[in-house]
Amino acid sequence: MLSKTPLLEIDNLVVDFETPGGTFNAVRGISLCLEQGGSHAIIGESGSGKSVTASAIMSLIDSPPGHVCGGDIRFQGRSILSMPRAERRRLYGRHIAMVFQDPAAHLNPVYPVGWQIAEVCRIHGRPAGEAKRSAIALMDRVGIGDAARRYHAFPHQFSGGQRQRIMIAMAMALRPELLIADEPTTALDVTVQAQILELIRELQQENGSALLLITHDLGVAADIARTVSVMRRGEFVEEGTIADVFVAPRHSYTQKLLEARTSSRPQVTTADAEVLLEVKDVSIDYGSVRAVSDVSLQLRHNEVLCVVGESGSGKSTIANAILRLREITSGSICYRGADIHKLGRAELDAYHRAVQAVFQDPFGSLNPRMSVFDIICEPWSIQRSVLPKSEWRQRSVELMESVGLTAGDLGKYPSEFSGGQRQRIAIARALALQSEIIVCDEAVSALDMTVQGQIISLLQEIRARMGVALLFITHDLTLVRNFADRVIVMKAGEIVEQGSTEDVFSNPKHGYTKMLLAACPVPDPVVQQERRNAAKVASGGNQGAHALARGA
Amino acid sequence: MARYVLRRALQSLYAVLMLLLIVFAMTRLTGDPTNQYLPLSASPQARADFAALHGFNDPYYVQFIHYVSDLAHGDFGQSLFKQRPAMEVALEAFPITLTLAFFTMSIALVLSIVLGSLAAMRPNGLFDRMISPLTIFTASAPTFWVALVAIFVFAMMLGWVPTSGMGTPVHWILPVCVLVLTPLGVLTQVVRSSMVSSLSAPYAKTALAKGASDARVVFVHALRNSLLPLITIAGVQATGLVNGAVVIETIFGFPGIGKVMIDSIRDRDFSLTIACILLAAVVVYAMNVAIDIMYARLDPRVQIGGEARR
């Protein structure tokens, strides 16, 4: 065994990017060895260099500005980097294949999907007829029903999960020895994510391929990989088998990653607090489609209420209705007993002062042409009566400090901040009017895991200190567990389950909640293995899997 | 598909009606319409007869309905100067302009795809640095001036081609070459910039990861996507070609519709002007419908029967 050459060797790889601000060392001398049929995960947050590593293997680094300036990558003992281009091309698609994040962008929008799958075979010398037949067979294998007809369909006619299945079919078409999967499930719902991971695992076993998985999600890594490297700022800080690393992390960064979501929740009793907001039998239509039907919920003073659901569940629609960004079709929303759609001018202003929002996209949440000071002061410039202009400066300094930023940051512009810092600014703005309710619509979803943890702690602290109620909309169940007082689970526009966090997590009643909980990978390989098996049994073997595939 | 074409055609019809309304309003609301239709030297008696004959004393909306229905029946009135039906004169001149436009657009499309793709393969490379400034120049130089300079250099100084008139194929060389410059410049810029973005698009990376050659990525994956903006802008340029044709035909003495139009304006031959304008407008709208159909065929995301995605 020792004499055998490993499938993939990365030897002290260094990748630099030239930026106007100087050289950015994206990858700083990492080494990796992957055996035939092995599965390895590189875990890291954004900017860690994990995707750059994958691009380097595939020769996909944009050059300039990026270039590999040291080390080597060997595939089956042959150096990819010093290979002639023509020879490299013969390798890609046939022996090394890649599945990307965001299949919607990575499929060519103007060609039929079947053609795109068959293209791999044709590039590598298969005759057209055979290529088409194998493309149809592959589509069938990855769970696209009615493959012969769907061969001619275009990418936009598929759902996100199906597009990723097509990408996988394309990658596995020639049974490559190595499959590189770069964040293959990041934009997908958890239930779909579980199916895609299962599909990758199956195909990997069928074809004996090795897998190199790039991910930020510890749960996904635990689900599918056997060995793992934790990457941070271009370097591997910890390597080992997944069991060793996850159960007994040695490096402080790995420990921080694993702890990011396990912060404890302060016990606050809000069950008998005053009801601030009451949503009664609200339905909302988009044209002829009913996005939300007969939803009722209550938000109490100083409570954290989480609404959990996958895409299309209507959770953001209901948030927008509460924020008066969207009209409701029927039902009512009452703030302190008064219907918010029947308020007078002054009462409406009061409602706008009472309810604020923090949105998902940290890059879109702040006007790029306004200074942070102007952003923080915008609420006071709209609600003139709240604060006299002479006090704006002092109050904005206080707000900045309360979210962990400094007075010196007030003169800067949003582009000078990281995603997490921008969300802090957005939170400071939401606090400016001393609101009672803050609606957080996927407020941490776009952030790195360690940053998510920091923002969640900040929100908890603010809640305790300022007595606000939080309506927290998210797709991420694991986030909710240690944060929410009560949880509402939504599916296809309806509430399927609600209750205290303890009850929903330890004793879920609705099948969908159970499925959500089961689909959500946890960063513990042993537990994840058990859960996977349990989920298979629960979904009734193949039949259930096919039912899920149709939904994906 | 048929419904889509019909809908687009109806929209164009609506636009033609708007144009008519503007024309009508212009002629009726800015004074005595006989001033527009009759030569300035017409006697008061002739004006009164003309007004009575054409119902200029009726209410405006009645006049407008009569006007449109006359046009719909193909009655564009008499050309005062040529003493023949105006539409006949216009239709006679039409094929020349159409031929000119056809050659120009074909050459511009083919050349712009080739030049734009080559420039996009190496942005800021030598070829790109040569081509890009040139395209901006040809797109911003006034056609009438380029035509004069070209006549001076190639016809007068070098004597390679005749200065004006038509008859032999040689007569077409200079007009087509001059007319092609503006659309060529604009379209090459469009192809270049959309190719640059297509080549850095994620699907281009997918193709590379499949082991596709550079040529395949450029000509199969990127080009097809870049054709979409090209077609849209080509439509705008085709409309602009009407303007260019007027200039070129005037300078080179081509008896096309542009020359007829300008002459009719100089001669105050209003019926003929309107006939020419409407004919040109119909062609422009027909071209736009054709482009929409082409767009829909090239971009599967456009739903036939729905709005074209621009």
Next chain:
Amino acid sequence: MRQMLGRLVHDKAALVAALYLLAVVVVALVAPLIVDASLMRSNLRLRHLPPLHFDHGWWYVLGGDALGRSMLARLVVAARTTLAISFATVSLSLVIGAAIGLVAGLSNAWWSTAIMRAIDVLMSIPSLLLAMVVLFVIGASPPVVVMILTVTRIPIFARTARGQALEIRERPFVSASRVMGASSLHLLVRHMAPLALPTLFSVAALEFAQVMLAESTLTFLGIGVQPPDVTWGLMVSDGQRYLATAWWSALWPGLVIASIALAATILGNWFQVANDPVLRARSARKSRVPAAESKVASNA
């Protein structure tokens, strides 16, 4: 602003274009002070004086026209009319078009749709044809030319502004502003206009070139500006007759039109790129982004 100037200095072509335009505008503004009336009077002794000789003073360096007037002096005087028409047209259509587009983009009311439909129709009418009809009926003079060109240019600004408004109003900071109870006026003034203006300005620079070409073309065809007003287009038209004997009388004014259109286009393109971080990065082929954005780029 300082940042933009800094970027301008780095782009040689755009810098030259900007300086050239500035010089021409200054010359046009001070024209009455520097052009002596005698230069504009006909002087048959200097008829078709060939250019590039200094025998008759530097005003005749570009030669004389058919009436023996100084070509250079006439170019300077014509600069006033030509630039004034283009500038007035672009400013008017920018203001009107942007107002229509931003309001239409902000409002969902039926009338905003109706306005945009009308704009679409206006846009689909070939501008030269529309200009011909109007100029035929009303008669040509600089104000009429400005009016008709403005009408044909409004759709471009209205569409651009509406497109911008539709895009900006979906951004989360606008939603956040609405949640605070912001009025439409507040959204328009604080968010829409500041973000839409750079794009509109770059369109304006590109349109400046187009308007000047359109005016020259109309005038060249004899249906635009009429003597005694003089524009560069009119000078080319005059010179056309003497192409065989005095090529310079058509060459110079055309060259000036071409060079100014070129400069405005270069500046417009540059402005567009300089204002768009994505385009900027692409055109420089470097990711000139601070850490926060390069993270996103590397993860994408």
